[in-house]
Amino acid sequence: MTNAAVQLTGLTKRFGALTAVDGLDLTIRRGEVVALLGPNGAGKSTTIDMLLGLLRPDEGTVLLDGQAPAKAIAKGTVGALLQSGGLLPDLTAGETVRLTAALQQRSRPVREVLERAGVAEFANQRVGGLSGGQQQRIRFAMALVADPDLLVLDEPTTGMDVETRRGFWTTMRQETAQGRTVLFATHYLDEADAYADRIVLLRAGQVIADGTAAQIKAAVTGRTIRATLPGADLVGLAALPGVDRVETRGDVVMLHCDDSDTALRSLLGTTDARDVEVTARNLEDAFIALTAAGSSK
């Protein structure tokens, strides 16, 4: 079969005058790990809710492995971790996952899933008394227990401390190594950078960048040359070929360049610059640049 794991076409959702998701097209191949990255209100959760069939699109279509969401989900091939809800406070963590397993057409051994998701250590405690991060781990176990081909995770590490986050992503790596397709929404640039094969950057319900972390960084073109140059002639530096803008901090100059190779040759040829460093923009620079302008609709 050649169906994409996820195919969103012209997906649109309006809430009154607000267009939360605006004609979104997205195809995810099987086995891809995709981060849906964007600031608050970008439309990540609304997209995920439509993808899972929890919210009806105003326009557009969702296909999961070539089928409507309800059909794919009924077959048990989709596991989801949503931001809230879904937990009964009086059940224990273990009972919650066992109950979820019992409702699936196919399921993995509960004991194994409890271990994997880091729930085993508090499996006998009631859900209502657990922390937000522990409850997130239970939701993760619930998503895994169906042995899904597609895992959809809406801000999975919310409420987790640093160590738990790390453990979560270690487990995720093991899961994705088995060929699962994963779509996760996140605010965290480092998570998208470290764990996704592909980053889809959303702003105001539209895709504004789509590629590997390296491609997204490259989309915000330019590099910065940093050098020590006491008494620098700033006007002269700004006029060097390849230089966009010049900043100084004491004896250090920073040349923001659209062509750092040309700029570097001129800098070294015409000045006494030393301790020279050339750096690419990082994902945070790209994120800020791409999401900053015109974000309100």
Ligand SMILES: Nc1ncnc2c1ncn2[C@@H]1O[C@H](COP(=O)(O)OP(=O)(O)OP(=O)(O)O)[C@@H](O)[C@H]1O
């Ligand atoms: N049920 C609703 N009724 C009205 N407006 C809504 C509703 N759900 C979402 N919105 C609005 O739609 C926009 C997109 O929200 P959404 O939750 O999808 O964004 P998000 O990217 O997931 O944000 P966050 O990172 O804060 O979770 C926001 O402006 C939000 O206020």
